[in-house]
Amino acid sequence: MALALTSILGTFALSTSVYAASAPPTPPSLSAQGAILVDANTGQILYGRHIRQEFYPASITKIMTAYLAITHGWNKTVHVSVEAQNQPGSSCYLRAGQAYPMPRVVTAMMMVSGNDAAYAIAQTVGGSVPHFVQMMNQTAQRWHAPGIHFANPSGLPNPHHVVSALGMAIITEHAMANPIFRQIVATKVASLPPDPTPRIYYNQNRLLYTYPGAIGVKIGYTIEADETIVGAAQRHGVTLIEVLLKDTPAGLWPDAANLLNWGFQHFSLVHPIKAGAILGTVDIGHRPILVKSGANLNYLAYPGESIHPILHFVPNNHLASKPITRNELVGSVQISINGQDVGSLPLISLSTMAPYQKSFVWRWKWIESTLAVMILIKLLSRYRSRYRRRKTLRVNPWHLRGSDSR
Known part of the structure; x- marks a missing residue:
């Protein structure tokens, strides 16, 4: 795979050819009104349908609830209030006045979608439900997840509680990067401590039982939202995340399997830029320095896809007046391919450079x-x-x- 480097207004274009050029694969027919399929590691979008349109999410909301419980209250004890016990809809059957370890409550919530558990978690972690909801929205904004506005921790219908397929994909990418979250959503059977007898919970995500390589994450349903799902699967070192919104009861599970199958069958992992590849020169403190890539660029390509990475160098300005040694990290390079951001790579110097000295002139x-x-x-x-x-x-x-x- 040959590389050609050209300068374009401070950025660089790398032309690569993987196969003979051909058309993208035809995606499957879906019942869902909003859908997306992404690479969990890079965020690369493989398929999208109305990805920024807002829909009611139902219980896939609990992905954010679980993430915040893990990162902000994992060692806390959940004390169940009367308000939590009386939440409508699906339930873990928590009892008011009882106390439970946070890990057990989060696991139960993600397996059977208990609204009582979501409410109790919000009160415990946020101090109050409104403050916890504020935490949810602030986290979504920090992750630049578009079309997201939460109004409660469970996903119960609310005109102001909406998500987009792209926004939920971004949220799930971050959540799945947490090993505790990843373990919970892959759990098939769990129990809650006795009150007075232990409760056994079975995960409602059918993909875990029927789809080879499935690793989570959450399903949902309300009359307003219809069927929703965020699914994830891993094969041959590739992890895909899918989001289906406003699907039909008959179409949900076939859609979920067909979209994942389409992704795994038509896309394969390639490295348009490999670790050690010379990328060009970067100006640091008026000193042009030859740099190379510090890692492989992962990209999912379909057969015949023409790949044209656009590189935008981001030098470390703290090195402007300092000496630079060979093989030193001197910045990063942000990369887009075919108009889509696909991540960044570290920039490594290929030579030494003395501190910048102002010329005699x-x-x-x-x-x-x-x-x-x-x-x-x-x-x-x-x-x-x-x-x-x-x-x-x-x-x-x-x-x-x-x-x-x-």
């Missing part, structure tokens, strides 16, 4: 400028002195005749 110009300013100030000072003396003569001419006016 530059120093002489600085001296000339300083002298010119000093001379100008001196001339202005002399001019002002003469002007004041002349003004004094015009105002008081008698001093020329002495003090006697007779």
Whole structure:
């Protein structure tokens, strides 16, 4: 695979050819009104349908609820309130006044979609449900997840509680990067401590039982939202995440399997840029430095796809006045392919470079400028002195005749 490097207004284009050019594969027919399929590691979008349109999410909301419970309250004890116990819809059958370990409550919530568990988690982690919902929205905004606005921790219908397929894919990418979350959503059977007898929970995500390589994550349903699912599967080192919104009861599970199958069958992992590949020169402190890639670029390509990476160098400006050694991290490069951001790679220097020294010419110009300013100030000072003396003569001419006016 040959690489050609050309400069384009501070960015660079790498032309690569993997196969003979051909058309993209035809995606499967889906019942879902909103859908997306992405690479979990890079966020690369393989398929999209109304990916920014807002839909009711139902219980896939609990992906964010579980993530915040893991990252902000994993060691806390959940005390169940009357309000939590009385939440409508699906339930873990938690009892008011009881206390449970957070890990057990989160696991139960993700397996049987208990709204009581979601409410109790929100009260425990956020101090109140409104504050927890604020945490949910702030996290979505920090991750730049579009079309997301949460109004409760469970996904119960609310006109202001909406998500987009793209937004949920981004949220799930972050959540699945957490090993505790990943373990929970892959769990098929779990139990909650006795109250008075232990409860056994079975995961409602059918993909875990029927789809080879499935690793989670959450399903949902309300009358307003219809069927929803966020699914994930892993094969041959590739992890795919799918989001289906406003699907039909008959179409949900076939859609979920068909979309994942389409992704695994038509896309394969390639490395348009490999670790050690020379990428060009980067200007750091007025010093051009030859750089290479510090890692492989992962990209899912279909057979015959023409790949044209666009590179945008982001140098480390803290090194502007410092010496640079060979094989030193000097910045990063942001990469887009065919108009889509696909991640970044570290930039590694290929040579040593002394600290930046200002040239003799530059120093002489600085001296000339300083002298010119000093001379100008001196001339202005002399001019002002003469002007004041002349003004004094015009105002008081008698001093020329002495003090006697007779």
